[in-house]
């Protein structure tokens with residue numbers, strides 16, 4: 001098989017001084033940071049859909065980049081295999097060891113699900129063959145239950161029992177593929193699980209049905225030997241106005257309500273966090289404190305636009321605060337999936353590599369700087385001191401849940417007038433972060 005990305009070498013670490021556009025400036029896979037190599041801290045993944053399928057098409061115009069990868073016609077099994085060839089060459093050249101996929105990213109979908117499933121068997125055999133002799137495997141799989149018109153009213157939330165069966169069938173097959181390809185996780189991104197108007201929607205009915213579908217997925221997954229995590233990927237809006245998995249807190253509440261919290265964690269996407277009016281760091285913290293920080297969709301939004309732009313991550317400040325959360329949580333069970341695409345005018349093969357080099361370097365820098373912030377200790381020290389009044393006898397009793405309102409009210413009466421609780425020192429702390437970032 002001939003080389004697809006001709007003229008593009010294996011991407012190596014050359015250091016921050018390098019001006020070689022096809023080299024890493026910060027991502028040095030074997031460099032040890034806080035006891036682990038960068039590669040271990042940062043299991044990067046390629047999103048099959050953006051990298052191998054998306055061709056720059058938008059609402060206003062056709063594609064700008066040819067992703068046939070040498071196939072004589074697109075939307076064929078020949079093209080599906082060419083995408084596998086391209087994907088493996090791409091991952092090898094970048095030193096990426098994971099990929100994420102939707103079922104329909106892999107093969108052209110046929111109206112008859114049996115035909116599609118046979119194609120999926122064929123392509124997954126081909127992928128398995130490619131995986132041999134490499135360290136490349138699946139990070140997570142998922143089913144696309146939003147693209148096909150039959151899902152216009154949702155999948156788990158659909159009004160049609162037939163459509164519900166098709167959603168179940170797709171999940172079953174996508175789980176088979178995930179297990180076959182060694183996947184660490186299985187993702188439910190809400191797709192069209194949400195609504196446009198309550199005038200036609202039974203919200204409780206829909207949420208119960210989504211939960212049932214997830215329960216069946218867990219039962220089936222475990223029955224075929226899937227030991228990884230299931231993930232919900234929260235998103236507040238787009239495509240529907242009201243997506244049910246609005247944010248991490250909402251999704252965690254849903255999982256607990258339906259007894260799914262032992263099998264599921266969060267897959268947090270940066271751009272979805274900001275669409276929900278949160279920071280990326282906030283969503284990671286909410287997940288972590290609930291023991292549900294699983295995986296990350298590494299991208300970033302455009303603060304001037306109100307939708308999921310899926311830019312490659314370039315913001316070092318945000319990546320630092322994200323890695324701060326990840327390090328404090330003890331790492332991810334999943335990885336860092338670049339759910340990101342080149343801008344439409346970045347339409348060459350080189351641009352595909354530049355996108356990943358940017359994203360990998362941004363997270364490597366974030367990792368280095370987050371480790372420095374932790375080692376510096378000023379942030380942690382300040383937070384500890386801030387709550388130190390709870391270290392006294394009464395504070396300890398409150399923390400242990402051993403006090404009553406009467407007791408605390410009596411204490412307040414005794415104190416009479418309390419002191420100012422102390423400055424939050426935000427500006428000082430922000431300058432500490434800057435001093436570590438730019439030292």
Ligand code: XLS
Pocket residue numbers: 102142187189233235269297308339
């Ligand atoms: C869409 C989501 C999607 C999921 C996988 O906004 O980010 O790409 O990651 O279905």
Ligand code: NI
Pocket residue numbers: 189233269297339
């Ligand atoms: Ni995503």
Ligand code: NI
Pocket residue numbers: 269271272308310339
């Ligand atoms: Ni997204």
